[in-house]
Amino acid sequence: MTLKTYKPYTKSTRSTVLIDRKNIWKGSPIKSLTKGKVSTGGRNNLGRITSRSKGAGHKKRYRIIDFYRNKIDSLGKVIRIEYDPNRTSYIALIKYEDNSQNYIICPEGLKAGDTITSGVKKEIKIGNAMSLNDIPPGTLVHNVELIEGNGGKLARSAGSSVTISGFDNDYAIIKLSSGETRKVRASCKATIGTVSNPDQKNIQIGKAGRNRWKGKRPMVRGVVKNPVDHPHGGGEGKSAGGRHPVSPWGQSAKGLKTRKPKRSDKFIISRRKKRNKR
Secondary structure (H helix, E strand, O other): EEEEEEEEEEHHHHHHEEEOOOEEEOOOOOEEEEEEOOOOOEEEEOOEEOOOEOOOOOOOOOOOOOOOOOOOOOOOEEEEEOOOOOOOOOEEEEEEOOEEEEEEEOOOOOOOOOOOEEEEEEEEOOHHHEHHHHHHHHEEEEEOOOOOOOEEEEEOOOOOOOEEEEEOOEEEEOOOOOEEEEEEOOOOOOOOOOOOOOHHHEEEOOOOOOHHHEOOOOOOOOHOOOOOOOOOOOOOOOOOOOOOEEEEOOOEEEOOOOOOOOHHHEEEEEOOOOOOOO
């Protein structure tokens, strides 16, 4: 995919950079592979806002994605590549030998007419799914399971991938794009290749309205609010708040660790890379 820029007829088009999707399917998705998606506007069952700066947005249907790849030893043909409004990557429509159809996360380089499969000791080819113990070290994979048979959980967003570093008894050692290294059961399934649409990170929306289409409402800075609404509020003129940055509920915004201990922590070999201090 290539990036698309616009002539600067307006202030918004001057800075807009989008992805050219001329080779992506323009029609509607397969209706039987979609379901309705309710827009909550960030409100709970009592009508109270529990997630701020959400609301409106374009109506969209959820595409049902096959994260399990359970069509073992069945050859599937890529019918077309589609845009999915619910995720950053593209999706591929697959038709199998028994005429059943599925959507999968589309890997980079997969084209209409290609064939894919899943099973034991399959060819190391983009789009094929198999257990980690059947994949040689150094291979880039995506849609990696954390629990066998539970569906892919890791590396599903645009341009992401996981590298298999090696094996340790019944476990595979994988390195995530965040820099974290962890162990995963070697019997867990993964798909060969990197997720499609790597240029997603280069998009510049150009105008606030495009965020409104996505259901993102404006976020107001704390320092321009009143003291009753935010700890940074109040003061005369352009006051900086007079305290260390915090959330509206007083929680530190300067690196306070909020991750709760998990049972899977014992499988993490090294944590993610720390951000450079400026």
